[in-house]
Amino acid sequence: MTHRLADSRFAAALVSPTVLVLLLVIVYPVVAAMIQSTYGAAGLDEETGFVSDSEPFVGLGNYAAIFGEGGARFWNAFVNTSFFTVVSVSLETVIGVAMALVMNQALRGRGIVRASILVPWAIPTVVSALLWKWIFNSNGVANAMLGTDILWSAGGFASQVTIIVADVWKTAPFIGLLVLAGLQLIPEEVYEAAKMDGASVWRRFVSITLPLVKPALLVAVLFRMLDTLRMFDLPYVLIGPRKESVETLAMLVQDQASNVRYGAAAAYAVILFLYVFAVAFVFVGLLGANVVDDDARPRQTLVERLRRPGPSRAGVQS
Amino acid sequence: MKSAHQRLVVAITATALGLTAAGCGASADSAAGQSTTALSGRGPITLAMPTTDIKARQPVVDAWNAGHPDEKVTTIDLGAAADQQRQLLIQNAQTKSDQYTVVLLDVVWTAEFAANRWVKELDPSRYPIGEMLSPAVETATYRDKLYAVPVNSEGGMFYYRTDLLEAAGIAEPPTTWEEMEQDCKLVQATPEGAGVGCYAGQFDKYEGLTVNFAEAVDSAGGEIVGSDGKPNVDTPEALTGLTTLVDAFTSGVIPKEALTYQEEDGRQAFQDGKLIFERQWAYMNPLAGATDGSSKVAGKFATTTIPGIGDHPGASTLGGHNLAISSFGQNTETAGDFIAYMASKEAQQSTMESGGLAPATASVYDDQALIAKYPYLPTLKKANESAVPRPIAVNYGDVTAAIQNQAYAAISGAKTPEQALKDLQADLVSITG
Numbered sequence: 001m002t003h004r005l006a007d008s009r010f011a012a013a014l015v016s017p018t019v020l021v022l023l024l025v026i027v028y029p030v031v032a033a034m035i036q037s038t039y040g041a042a043g044l045d046e047e048t049g050f051v052s053d054s055e056p057f058v059g060l061g062n063y064a065a066i067f068g069e070g071g072a073r074f075w076n077a078f079v080n081t082s083f084f085t086v087v088s089v090s091l092e093t094v095i096g097v098a099m100a101l102v103m104n105q106a107l108r109g110r111g112i113v114r115a116s117i118l119v120p121w122a123i124p125t126v127v128s129a130l131l132w133k134w135i136f137n138s139n140g141v142a143n144a145m146l147g148t149d150i151l152w153s154a155g156g157f158a159s160q161v162t163i164i165v166a167d168v169w170k171t172a173p174f175i176g177l178l179v180l181a182g183l184q185l186i187p188e189e190v191y192e193a194a195k196m197d198g199a200s201v202w203r204r205f206v207s208i209t210l211p212l213v214k215p216a217l218l219v220a221v222l223f224r225m226l227d228t229l230r231m232f233d234l235p236y237v238l239i240g241p242r243k244e245s246v247e248t249l250a251m252l253v254q255d256q257a258s259n260v261r262y263g264a265a266a267a268y269a270v271i272l273f274l275y276v277f278a279v280a281f282v283f284v285g286l287l288g289a290n291v292v293d294d295d296a297r298p299r300q301t302l303v304e305r306l307r308r309p310g311p312s313r314a315g316v317q318s
Numbered sequence: 319m320k321s322a323h324q325r326l327v328v329a330i331t332a333t334a335l336g337l338t339a340a341g342c343g344a345s346a347d348s349a350a351g352q353s354t355t356a357l358s359g360r361g362p363i364t365l366a367m368p369t370t371d372i373k374a375r376q377p378v379v380d381a382w383n384a385g386h387p388d389e390k391v392t393t394i395d396l397g398a399a400a401d402q403q404r405q406l407l408i409q410n411a412q413t414k415s416d417q418y419t420v421v422l423l424d425v426v427w428t429a430e431f432a433a434n435r436w437v438k439e440l441d442p443s444r445y446p447i448g449e450m451l452s453p454a455v456e457t458a459t460y461r462d463k464l465y466a467v468p469v470n471s472e473g474g475m476f477y478y479r480t481d482l483l484e485a486a487g488i489a490e491p492p493t494t495w496e497e498m499e500q501d502c503k504l505v506q507a508t509p510e511g512a513g514v515g516c517y518a519g520q521f522d523k524y525e526g527l528t529v530n531f532a533e534a535v536d537s538a539g540g541e542i543v544g545s546d547g548k549p550n551v552d553t554p555e556a557l558t559g560l561t562t563l564v565d566a567f568t569s570g571v572i573p574k575e576a577l578t579y580q581e582e583d584g585r586q587a588f589q590d591g592k593l594i595f596e597r598q599w600a601y602m603n604p605l606a607g608a609t610d611g612s613s614k615v616a617g618k619f620a621t622t623t624i625p626g627i628g629d630h631p632g633a634s635t636l637g638g639h640n641l642a643i644s645s646f647g648q649n650t651e652t653a654g655d656f657i658a659y660m661a662s663k664e665a666q667q668s669t670m671e672s673g674g675l676a677p678a679t680a681s682v683y684d685d686q687a688l689i690a691k692y693p694y695l696p697t698l699k700k701a702n703e704s705a706v707p708r709p710i711a712v713n714y715g716d717v718t719a720a721i722q723n724q725a726y727a728a729i730s731g732a733k734t735p736e737q738a739l740k741d742l743q744a745d746l747v748s749i750t751g
């Protein structure tokens with residue numbers, strides 16, 4: 001018993017540096033942001049003309065302002081953010097899975113196909129935003145090819161389309177990459193067995209590929225959702241700040257901070273944090289995306305599960 | 319160098335934890351806030367400014383360095399985007415870093431930087447203020463005290479295609495909007511001018527829209543903020559100004575795509591021969607006049623002052639840059655000397671020749687040798703003299719955002735001009751409270 005206690009103390013000592021680092025880089029900033037969100041902007045002293053040195057404590061005043069006078073702007077950004085997340089991630093998932101299926105085929109030049117599909121993902125978002133800005137310029141390639149003269153960056157639905165196209169282009173490869181990793185774990189024999197039984201291509205995709213790739217796919221979709229909820233640089237660079245139809249929650253944070261209202265910025269950031277947290281929570285809970293599974297079972301278990309009642313290979317693997 | 323690097327690391331770390339850093343600002347010592355013009359210390363200093371300015375101003379800085387080996391000035395690049403420059407300067411002030419000694423401020427930032435005591439109050443007798451265009455000096459003051467020194471001052475100019483006007487038999491460029499619209503019809507009826515757009519400015523939703531909206535309002539005899547400092551934009555004059563812009567968009571006098579134009583988009587359109595008239599800053603002169611094939615209108619354009627609306631003379635919006643001393647910089651005595659040097663007539667003339675920046679020193683505009691070389695100087699002087707400053711406000715970011723929101727709503731057709739001005743007045747009253 002004493003032996004076990006000493007063991008656990010030793011373990012705690014070993015883990016403590018990690019815990020300290022986590023406290024410092026995660027817990028402290030989050031708590032600091034929450035505290036900051038209870039302070040207002042420093043006031044202007046009409047007598048001296050100088051801005052006060054201290055920021056007044058306003059309690060939940062910043063939050064009240066966000067849902068009160070700033071309500072229309074907040075809900076607009078909230079709807080935009082959610083809209084981009086749903087539409088972009090859906091498109092990215094479909095296209096990403098298609099890319100993964102292509103990349104997984106043992107074609108000649110497979111290496112080149114994989115590398116070229118990944119290029120958009122490797123380009124920094126701001127750079128790709130500038131590239132798309134050129135394409136969607138009023139005299140750009142997009143209008144020339146479509147034979148239209150749509151003002152893509154002037155706001156409205158056209159601007160939303162622009163953002164979604166640029167976002168899907170950049171991040172579908174990310175989903176493709178993660179799904180590809182999942183695909184490569186599916187043993188060929190399963191497909192052979194299905195073929196023997198006369199299953200069609202579609203049937204094999206729906207009954208074998210999708211269920212087996214689901215864990216990898218869910219993780220990819222979860223990551224993309226969390227990313228898209230925090231979308232900032234793409235609309236900011238590609239369309240510009242304060243354009244109603246593409247203003248996201250993260251842009252509201254930046255807008256407040258750039259006007260030296262760190263309290264209000266922190267309040268928006270906290271709300272965004274809670275929203276992202278809630279979405280992640282629901283997603284993990286509903287669909288069972290296995291991100292935090294830290295037990296020793298490797299992903300192959302899913303394959304094992306399918307092959308039951310055959311002999312487990314887990315022992316051989318480890 | 320190493321310590322500068324360390325400070326940078328500290329600044330970046332503080333930025334990363336930006337919210338935390340702002341919280342620390344709450345317990346600031348008041349020493350930095352003393353309203354004194356005293357400077358102290360000599361030695362090496364730094365000058366923080368945008369990428370575009372470095373190109374224009376580096377030769378002058380090099381000349382200073384050659385004469386002051388113990389008080390060398392190192393330039394620091396703040397990047398190309400105006401928002402980003404302001405962010406860096408504010409972050410620097412929040413962390414009280416002494417990395418920047420002299421900072422280049424846009425004319426609309428003075429009030430914010432002075433009120434927050436991020437820059438020092440200056441002694442007017444030390445700088446050649448008297449030789450400068452008075453609107454420019456006004457942008458460098460806050461509550462009648464000098465906080466910066468102008469080093470270039472810009473007024474918007476009206477560019478027109480001399481060849482197209484000539485082909486349509488028009489001798490003089492238009493002086494009013496009505497004349498401009500008539501001239502456009504005449505030009506567009508000629509074979510040379512068929513299909514060429516009439517007029518453009520900067521109408522995307524950014525600072526350029528504030529500039530162009532203010533010009534329309536001022537040219538119609540209106541104002542955004544009255545002489546008493548109170549918003550006064552819900553007036554018949556301002557309505558005439560905004561309605562002129564909105565009607566021009568509806569009738570196609572301004573091509574629809576100008577709704578997405580920033581400076582560079584409009585310049586490209588003018589250089590490609592797609593516009594008869596354009597409102598632009600001085601920097602377009604050398605670029606549109608380039609004979610290396612990049613411009614299709616080289617030798618085919620000239621400049622004049624901005625046209626009036628109705629009976630009122632045209633007014634341009636004042637742009638430009640001022641130099642200020644960071645409250646947290648060291649060797650400020652050197653900084654004071656350096657600013658006086660940069661503000662001198664010789665230095666401003668040199669930056670005009672190396673970078674096309676319009677000087678704030680009045681006498682440069684009357685120099686016959688220079689006028690022979692740069693024929694647009696007299697126009698630029700008139701633009702400068704008639705220029706109206708944008709509203710002076712500590713929270714200028716909110717003011718300009720409100721203007722852009724309402725002006726954009728009007729020109730994009732989302733609101734009537736009447737409603738937009740009514741809402742703008744209400745917004746400005748609540749912002750400047």
